[in-house]
Amino acid sequence: MTVRSAEILRPPFPIAPNPLAKNSREEQAPSFVAEFPSTQLLVRGTRRLGMGDAVSYGWLLGPALLLVYWSLGSATGFIDGRILPAPWVAVTTGVDLIEQGRLQQHLLVSLLRAAQGIAFGTVAGVLVALLSGLSLLGGYIFDGIIQVKRAVPALALIPFFILWFGIGEVMKVTVVTLGVFIPIYIHTHNALRSIDIKHVELAETMGIRYSQFIRHVVLPGALPGFLLGLRFGVMGAWLGLVVVEQFNTTSGIGYMINLARNYAQADVMLVGLVLYAVFGLLSDRLVRSIESRSLTWRRTLAQ
Amino acid sequence: MSAPVVRIRGLVRRFTLKGVLNGVDLDIAPGEFVALLGRSGSGKSTLLRAIADLDHEAQGSGEIYVPQRLSVVFQDARLLPWKRLLDNVIFGLEAPDARERGRRALEEVGLAGREQSWPYELSGGEQQRVALARSLVREPELLLADEPFGALDALTRIKMHALVQRLSAIHNPAVLLVTHDVDEAIKLADRIVVLDDGAIVADIAADLPEDPIAHLERTAEIRALLLGHLGVREAEAVD
Ligand SMILES: Nc1ncnc2c1ncn2[C@@H]1O[C@H](COP(=O)(O)OP(=O)(O)OP(=O)(O)O)[C@@H](O)[C@H]1O
Ligand SMILES: [Mg+2]
Numbered sequence: 001m002t003v004r005s006a007e008i009l010r011p012p013f014p015i016a017p018n019p020l021a022k023n024s025r026e027e028q029a030p031s032f033v034a035e036f037p038s039t040q041l042l043v044r045g046t047r048r049l050g051m052g053d054a055v056s057y058g059w060l061l062g063p064a065l066l067l068v069y070w071s072l073g074s075a076t077g078f079i080d081g082r083i084l085p086a087p088w089v090a091v092t093t094g095v096d097l098i099e100q101g102r103l104q105q106h107l108l109v110s111l112l113r114a115a116q117g118i119a120f121g122t123v124a125g126v127l128v129a130l131l132s133g134l135s136l137l138g139g140y141i142f143d144g145i146i147q148v149k150r151a152v153p154a155l156a157l158i159p160f161f162i163l164w165f166g167i168g169e170v171m172k173v174t175v176v177t178l179g180v181f182i183p184i185y186i187h188t189h190n191a192l193r194s195i196d197i198k199h200v201e202l203a204e205t206m207g208i209r210y211s212q213f214i215r216h217v218v219l220p221g222a223l224p225g226f227l228l229g230l231r232f233g234v235m236g237a238w239l240g241l242v243v244v245e246q247f248n249t250t251s252g253i254g255y256m257i258n259l260a261r262n263y264a265q266a267d268v269m270l271v272g273l274v275l276y277a278v279f280g281l282l283s284d285r286l287v288r289s290i291e292s293r294s295l296t297w298r299r300t301l302a303q
Numbered sequence: 304m305s306a307p308v309v310r311i312r313g314l315v316r317r318f319t320l321k322g323v324l325n326g327v328d329l330d331i332a333p334g335e336f337v338a339l340l341g342r343s344g345s346g347k348s349t350l351l352r353a354i355a356d357l358d359h360e361a362q363g364s365g366e367i368y369v370p371q372r373l374s375v376v377f378q379d380a381r382l383l384p385w386k387r388l389l390d391n392v393i394f395g396l397e398a399p400d401a402r403e404r405g406r407r408a409l410e411e412v413g414l415a416g417r418e419q420s421w422p423y424e425l426s427g428g429e430q431q432r433v434a435l436a437r438s439l440v441r442e443p444e445l446l447l448a449d450e451p452f453g454a455l456d457a458l459t460r461i462k463m464h465a466l467v468q469r470l471s472a473i474h475n476p477a478v479l480l481v482t483h484d485v486d487e488a489i490k491l492a493d494r495i496v497v498l499d500d501g502a503i504v505a506d507i508a509a510d511l512p513e514d515p516i517a518h519l520e521r522t523a524e525i526r527a528l529l530l531g532h533l534g535v536r537e538a539e540a541v542d
Contacts, residue, residue: 198381201357205375206395206441216394220385297385297421 063281085267090274093267102256107275109251113244114237114279116173121180121233126226129185133192134218146185154179154243167248179240183232191225192218224298227291234283238276308333308444308477309354314365316349316358323349324363325501333444336471336478338488338509341498342533347481350498351375351449354479369445374438374476376448380430382422382437389418392437408436411470428459432466439474446476450483464490485529489522497532505532 067087073079074086081089097103132142154175165171195218203213245254253272260268309331316324323346331337341347352358354367355375382391393405409415412432422430431451438446452460468491471478482488488495489509497505509525511518 198377198379199383202375202377202381202383203395204357205355205373207371208395212395216386217383220383223385297423299423 059285082266085270089267090270094271094274097268097271103271106251106253106256110241110245110253111279113169113172113176113252114241117176117237117240118180118234120173121177121237122184122230124177125181125184125229125233126188128181129188129192129226132185133189133222134214143189146182149178150182150186154240158244158247162248172244172249175244176237176240179236180233183236184226184229187229187232188222188226191222191229194225195221224291224295227287227294231284231287231291234287235280238280238283242276305333307331308370309479310366310368311354312366314350314353314363314367316346316353316361316363316365318361323361323501324353327365327498327501327503329496329503331445331477331479333477334475336491336493337480338492338495339479339481339498340483340485340488340495340529340533343483345498346501347498348449351447351479351481354445355447370443370477372441372443373445373447374441374443376431376434376438376446376451378450378453380422380427380434382430382433384422387419387421388414388425388433391422391433392440394437396440404440405436408440409433411439411473412436412466428455428463431455431463435463435466435470439470439476442474443476446471446478448478449481451480452487453483460487467491485526485533488529489525495525495529497529499532505529 070079070084071087074081074084074088079086085093094103128142128146131138132146133139157178158171158175161171161174165174199217199221200213203217208216241252242254245252246258249255249258253275257269257272260266260272307330309329311327311329314324314327314329315322327350339347339350349358349361353361353363354369355373356367356369357375382388383394386394388409389402389405392408393401396404398404406415406418409418412435414429414432414436417425417429422433425433431454434451452463455463464487478492480488480491489511492509495505495507495509496503497507505528507525507528511521
């Protein structure tokens with residue numbers, strides 16, 4: 001590795017003026033650096049257990065490999081087109097659907113449902129997690145109920161939701177909202193309950209008001225947990241969408257897939273699946289970039 | 304003598320399994336630097352936490368009078384990792400000129416220019432200096448410190464001693480310093496108390512004369528006295 005030699009020379013002999021050095025004494029490189037003997041002797045060869053530096057767009061590698069495998073498989077006939085159409089079929093069918101104006105319309109409806117579900121689910125998840133995470137009584141009231149809900153799959157609830165909310169948008173957005181709410185609640189609640197007691201004690205000795213304690217200690221301390229919950233929550237929104245758009249719908253990507261199934265149009269079904277996948281992946285990336293932006297204070301293995 | 308800032312009478316503290324403090328009496332005068340020695344497990348931290356009102360899980364009785372303005376320095380720096388240094392220093396400080404005061408406090412501990420660093424960017428000694436700045440920026444009447452230099456190396460410790468001496472001369476809070484280190488106690492404190500078996504068993508003025516010879520003699524004398532109370536014979540301590 002070429003980087004190594006620079007690293008070897010650095011401590012305790014600065015090679016170049018260090019732009020960050022506050023102290024002017026440190027800014028002049030000592031002249032004996034050039035005479036410094038063979039560097040190899042200094043290498044202990046510590047095995048770095050961290051992961052090195054991140055590559056931008058490195059996260060695309062896995063999906064890209066999958067795409068290559070699929071393309072090669074389809075081109076060579078290894079993957080039967082009747083079982084799984086080729087990737088370019090998805091593209092051409094997608095273009096056709098756009099020209100007919102169907103795709104945009106379904107996509108827009110689905111995106112709107114997802115966005116509403118994510119918004120409501122996040123707000124509700126955080127609020128209930130705060131109520132239940134920050135007070136014993138709140139925990140006794142809410143935590144049990146939510147564990148009960150966790151045990152009941154969304155699919156089983158839909159018939160009841162149809163009874164209660166009808167078959168319109170309210171029912172659908174409710175299902176998506178629940179898919180977001182649960183993971184956000186679970187992770188935020190867990191993060192709130194795991195706030196380091198040392199930080200709580202520190203805040204106690206400062207004699208600060210409870211609201212200040214929440215703002216400066218609890219919320220920032222629970223932020224990593226909340227963001228993890230948000231990642232699961234965004235995925236939950238897409239899953240909820242897949243489920244709910246199979247029922248009594250006349251619009252949305254799920255409806256498009258369902259309709260295509262009735263006419264055995266594998267290519268249209270495929271377009272729907274690809275869209276779910278792409279939006280799932282993109283939204284996860286979005287949350288992760290929010291994560292790395294708002295958690296700069298944290299040093300973890302991946303940095 | 305002026306009225307004490309800390310007044311403790313008949314302090315009893317016990318945890319579910321065992322009694323730790325049974326009848327501690329202690330007064331600390333304004334600006335007085337008191338070191339608290341005692342064997343490991345003798346209840347030093349318990350006493351300090353009782354004074355700081357952090358011992359929610361202990362049962363007990365007794366009177367504790369402490370001033371409103373009170374700061375605690377722990378063995379670990381306890382910086383909030385999500386706050387930059389300046390924000391850590393002024394955490395909980397409600398004053399219109401808080402930022403300016405925080406900047407000055409960082410300067411006092413030799414960390415001027417590091418206001419915007421994250422805690423993880425600092426060495427252990429530097430973090431502890433930030434913790435010291437955070438405790439002093441509040442101008443406390445009483446500073447409680449539980450082995451604040453326990454995790455530092457010998458050299459850093461010596462520097463911290465000098466820093467603490469300088470800062471306590473400027474801010475002049477009453478100090479209660481818990482330590483394991485007899486020499487640290489003699490060097491820093493005006494008065495040294497020893498905790499054993501749940502009570503204060505020795506209360507010694509660490510009055511060191513100016514004259515170098517007399518200074519050494521008195522140091523040795525106090526040292527022998529303290530080690531005796533701590534159950535260590537001088538010969539053992541010399542190894
Ligand atoms: N939260 C607690 N629950 C139960 N027992 C405790 C608790 N905190 C302290 N103790 C017990 O009280 C006794 C005194 O503990 P304390 O921490 O005050 O000792 P210490 O003098 O500070 O010791 P060290 O010098 O090792 O820090 C110990 O025997 C300890 O086991
Ligand atoms: Mg202790």
